Amino acid sequence: MQLHISPSLRHVTVLQGKGVRELIQVKVGGKKVSYRMILYSLLFFTFLLRFVFVLSTVDSIDGETRCSSLGKLLGEKNRAKVPEVMYRVLEQPIDKDELQGRTDIPQTLEEFMAEVKDSGFDARTFALKLREMVSLMEERTRTAKIQEYLYRHVASSSIPKQLHCLALRLANEHSTNAAARLQLPSAELVPALVDNSYYHFVLASDNVLAAAVVATSIVHNSLRPHKFVIHIITDRKTYYPMQAWFSLHPLTPAIVEVKALHHFDWFSKGKVPVLEAMEKDQKVRSQFRGGSSAIIANNTDKPKVIAAKLQALSPKYNSMMNHIRIHLPELFPSLNKLVFLDDDIVVQTDLSPLWDIDLNGKVNGAVETCRGEDKYVMSKKLKNYLNFSHPLISQHFNPEECAWAYGMNIFDLEAWRKTNISNTYHQWLEQNLKSDLSLWQLGTLPPGLIAFHGHVQAIDPFWHMLGLGYQENTSYEDAESAGVIHFNGRAKPWLDIAFPQLRPLWAKYVDFSDKFVKSCHIRAA
Numbered sequence: 001m002q003l004h005i006s007p008s009l010r011h012v013t014v015l016q017g018k019g020v021r022e023l024i025q026v027k028v029g030g031k032k033v034s035y036r037m038i039l040y041s042l043l044f045f046t047f048l049l050r051f052v053f054v055l056s057t058v059d060s061i062d063g064e065t066r067c068s069s070l071g072k073l074l075g076e077k078n079r080a081k082v083p084e085v086m087y088r089v090l091e092q093p094i095d096k097d098e099l100q101g102r103t104d105i106p107q108t109l110e111e112f113m114a115e116v117k118d119s120g121f122d123a124r125t126f127a128l129k130l131r132e133m134v135s136l137m138e139e140r141t142r143t144a145k146i147q148e149y150l151y152r153h154v155a156s157s158s159i160p161k162q163l164h165c166l167a168l169r170l171a172n173e174h175s176t177n178a179a180a181r182l183q184l185p186s187a188e189l190v191p192a193l194v195d196n197s198y199y200h201f202v203l204a205s206d207n208v209l210a211a212a213v214v215a216t217s218i219v220h221n222s223l224r225p226h227k228f229v230i231h232i233i234t235d236r237k238t239y240y241p242m243q244a245w246f247s248l249h250p251l252t253p254a255i256v257e258v259k260a261l262h263h264f265d266w267f268s269k270g271k272v273p274v275l276e277a278m279e280k281d282q283k284v285r286s287q288f289r290g291g292s293s294a295i296i297a298n299n300t301d302k303p304k305v306i307a308a309k310l311q312a313l314s315p316k317y318n319s320m321m322n323h324i325r326i327h328l329p330e331l332f333p334s335l336n337k338l339v340f341l342d343d344d345i346v347v348q349t350d351l352s353p354l355w356d357i358d359l360n361g362k363v364n365g366a367v368e369t370c371r372g373e374d375k376y377v378m379s380k381k382l383k384n385y386l387n388f389s390h391p392l393i394s395q396h397f398n399p400e401e402c403a404w405a406y407g408m409n410i411f412d413l414e415a416w417r418k419t420n421i422s423n424t425y426h427q428w429l430e431q432n433l434k435s436d437l438s439l440w441q442l443g444t445l446p447p448g449l450i451a452f453h454g455h456v457q458a459i460d461p462f463w464h465m466l467g468l469g470y471q472e473n474t475s476y477e478d479a480e481s482a483g484v485i486h487f488n489g490r491a492k493p494w495l496d497i498a499f500p501q502l503r504p505l506w507a508k509y510v511d512f513s514d515k516f517v518k519s520c521h522i523r524a525a
Contacts, residue, residue: 184243230256327422346484359410
């Protein structure tokens with residue numbers, strides 16, 4: 001094949017060659033040129049046309065003749081005046097309050113372009129109008145994003161009526177049905193609760209359905225369920241519904257223990273630091289930054305910062321279930337090692353290999369959150385949780401140090417008992433309260449990062465995939481391939497705001513034909 005271009009570049013002729021492997025050649029003025037020269041030429045002409053187009057556009061904005069504008073931009077002394085004027089205008093700060101209520105600002109790009117064509121703006125007016133339109137759009141986008149975060153905060157902080165219904169029906173069943181009041185576990189299995197030859201899992205939750213999914217997924221994916229012991233800790237109000245559920249839905253051959261906090265001897269004796277911290281925390285929380293109204297009224301914070309502050313107000317952070325993990329050595333004095341699980345996780349593989357992981361003398365086996373393909377989720381360092389502008393923080397910690405995650409943790413209780421981790425946790429809680437929450441925002445991970453500092457062994461990320469509750473970029477296939485998935489964030493899988501493509505990973509462990517689930521209208525979607 002041959003490509004002929006006339007010397008004037010007005011005509012191009014393509015002739016069939018002898019074969020597809022024939023070198024493409026071009027005859028220009030009697031000379032042969034390789035296809036690379038043609039490519040470079042086309043690129044040059046394309047660039048030249050775009051350049052001329054830009055000059056013509058600027059010329060129309062400037063309102064001058066074609067020849068004068070091109071002459072200025074190509075050779076005259078003040079050829080850069082037009083863009084400089086635009087840059088100066090666009091860089092000037094704007095009072096966004098002045099934009100409110102104005103009707104002369106274009107609302108869409110089409111309106112803006114029509115006004116440019118009709119009015120014949122000079123460069124300065126063009127830049128002013130563009131700045132006003134973009135600033136107004138940015139402010140409206142920011143407001144809409146904040147409203148979205150507020151609605152999600154409200155939705156995630158309340159108890160869905162379906163879950164409330166489930167708890168009430170189970171409580172009623174507990175009072176009327178002896179089969180719903182079984183001792184868990186049965187008397188002959190009680191010795192297994194302190195037998196270190198078993199695999200022990202601890203789950204603290206006041207959500208019956210969430211706890212049921214975690215326990216079911218553990219047993220369903222286990223290769224040796226008869227060696228699994230699941231200790232479920234709950235509060236006083238949820239104890240009867242929780243006991244009723246697991247009495248009526250046994251996970252045999254696994255062993256399940258249901259226990260309320262007030263059943264623990266250690267918890268009922270004397271001062272309990274976690275209770276004292278919670279009481280103080282609750283008082284501060286009620287006044288924290290003026291509540292959600294004051295948070296969203298802040299005009300300087302970015303939407304993601306506002307979202308983080310709203311999340312800090314979540315009742316979860318003041319729940320005993322969220323704080324109790326720091327007292328695991330006292331709650332289980334006979335156990336040497338256990339795996340602690342949050343109630344918003346789903347287990348998708350056999351977890352017994354976790355006991356074979358060498359923690360190298362460390363207390364906490366956890367997945368680090370500063371490395372991974374998902375830069376949005378796996379990019380967390382200490383500086384993301386702690387306030388390094390405060391001297392107490394900056395003097396003791398490195399802001400670039402990798403953070404780790406709660407949700408699926410291997411705890412070596414023997415090693416833990418040789419440390420001062422629990423006391424350190426409560427001492428820093430006190431410091432944060434005295435500092436008016438200036439060391440970190442509310443939550444249990446920041447003091448956990450401090451208390452376990454130097455006591456954490458990183459484990460394979462396969463064992464804990466995070467972020468399924470606050471961003472939907474994770475694909476179903478990627479999530480399905482993880483050993484444990486964590487719906488941390490607002491979009492819990494039992495809420496209507498859950499991400500629909502990820503919720504089935506959780507929902508498949510719910511029996512929607514169960515009479516209690518069905519009667520409370522809990523559905524798969």
